[in-house]
Amino acid sequence: MTAALYALRNGKSVLVLEADNFGGQIAYSPRVENFPSIKEISGSVFADNLLEQILALGAQVELERVLNIEKTSSGFTVTTEYGKHDCKAAVIAAGVKHKHIGIAGEEELIGKGVSYCAVCDGAFYNGEEVALVGDGNTALQYSLLLSNYCKKVTVCTLFDKFFGDLTLVNALRKRENVNIIHDVCLKEFIADGELKACRFDGMKGNPGFVLPVKAVFIAIGQYPDNKIFSSLVNLDKDGYIIADETCQTSTPGIFAAGDCRTKKIRQLTTACADGAVAAVAACAYIDSKSF
Numbered sequence: 001m002t003a004a005l006y007a008l009r010n011g012k013s014v015l016v017l018e019a020d021n022f023g024g025q026i027a028y029s030p031r032v033e034n035f036p037s038i039k040e041i042s043g044s045v046f047a048d049n050l051l052e053q054i055l056a057l058g059a060q061v062e063l064e065r066v067l068n069i070e071k072t073s074s075g076f077t078v079t080t081e082y083g084k085h086d087c088k089a090a091v092i093a094a095g096v097k098h099k100h101i102g103i104a105g106e107e108e109l110i111g112k113g114v115s116y117c118a119v120c121d122g123a124f125y126n127g128e129e130v131a132l133v134g135d136g137n138t139a140l141q142y143s144l145l146l147s148n149y150c151k152k153v154t155v156c157t158l159f160d161k162f163f164g165d166l167t168l169v170n171a172l173r174k175r176e177n178v179n180i181i182h183d184v185c186l187k188e189f190i191a192d193g194e195l196k197a198c199r200f201d202g203m204k205g206n207p208g209f210v211l212p213v214k215a216v217f218i219a220i221g222q223y224p225d226n227k228i229f230s231s232l233v234n235l236d237k238d239g240y241i242i243a244d245e246t247c248q249t250s251t252p253g254i255f256a257a258g259d260c261r262t263k264k265i266r267q268l269t270t271a272c273a274d275g276a277v278a279a280v281a282a283c284a285y286i287d288s289k290s291f
């Protein structure tokens, strides 16, 4: 949406195609506290404000999943689940998806005790005992949120520490209904249609245990889902889109912005910055062509 903002202000007509929810991942963040000049804001309010901003500038927005982008003689054709759209340049900002643990029963138990989004599903477990698996900022934010209304939150990490911001770690350690267990590995979902418990293996010689919980929230990182673009642009070995300083990909006219591209820091500020850079480059590309 930041790319749309910059392209609109550059006088271009812009179509934003979104498969799921406008705002992407940040809409699921209960509290954003690291966006410059905004001390604190809910992710969904941040996303809504940005959507409102681009709509006011004349963006056309559609809830349509992109299936393919093809080069044509005059630009590109974007095929979606509902039709085709022609454009002169495109910015891919497809983000990342939640990683799954990959143990038996996981897919079947989604919505029945296994969740990847505490913002979406946490309130269903008001007053219950839940587990959270993960050690980064998302895991920390989710644990804090869950501890606001769950009876007990057991936070399980694979290594002996957290890898997120110290302020979040310190805030979590102060919560009385949070139990942190390091050096454990989730091995099994115990269920009878719905999740009943999780079995963990202890690492470094520690004993394993079974944790009775109504829900387990999994926040173990993300992966790029760029396969549909693999014949159009070069991807790195992990599947992220390779783009240069101007967000230009291996195909002139196709730009990549945000978490979907090869980069070190995947955050709101860097995604927005990419959006601005990619849009300005895309506008310059269009202006340089005699379409």
Ligand SMILES: Cc1cc2nc3c(=O)[nH]c(=O)nc-3n(C[C@H](O)[C@H](O)[C@H](O)COP(=O)(O)OP(=O)(O)OC[C@H]3O[C@@H](n4cnc5c(N)ncnc54)[C@H](O)[C@@H]3O)c2cc1C
Binding pocket: 017, 018, 019, 020, 021, 022, 023, 024, 025, 026, 027, 028, 029, 030, 031, 032, 033, 034, 064, 065, 066, 067, 093, 094, 095, 096, 138, 141, 257, 258, 259, 260, 266, 267, 268, 269, 271
């Ligand atoms: C719980 C949580 C909390 C976070 N908190 C913070 C925070 O406090 N501060 C911070 O800086 N960052 C935070 N982040 C990270 C931040 O949200 C991301 O870095 C940022 O949203 C990346 O933006 P993006 O536009 O690149 O990708 P995304 O936000 O992933 O958006 C990509 C969008 O593309 C859509 N899409 C994907 N494929 C297609 C397709 N084929 N067709 C159409 N649409 C498609 C997706 O539906 C999605 O809406 C948080 C992330 C999470 C999950």
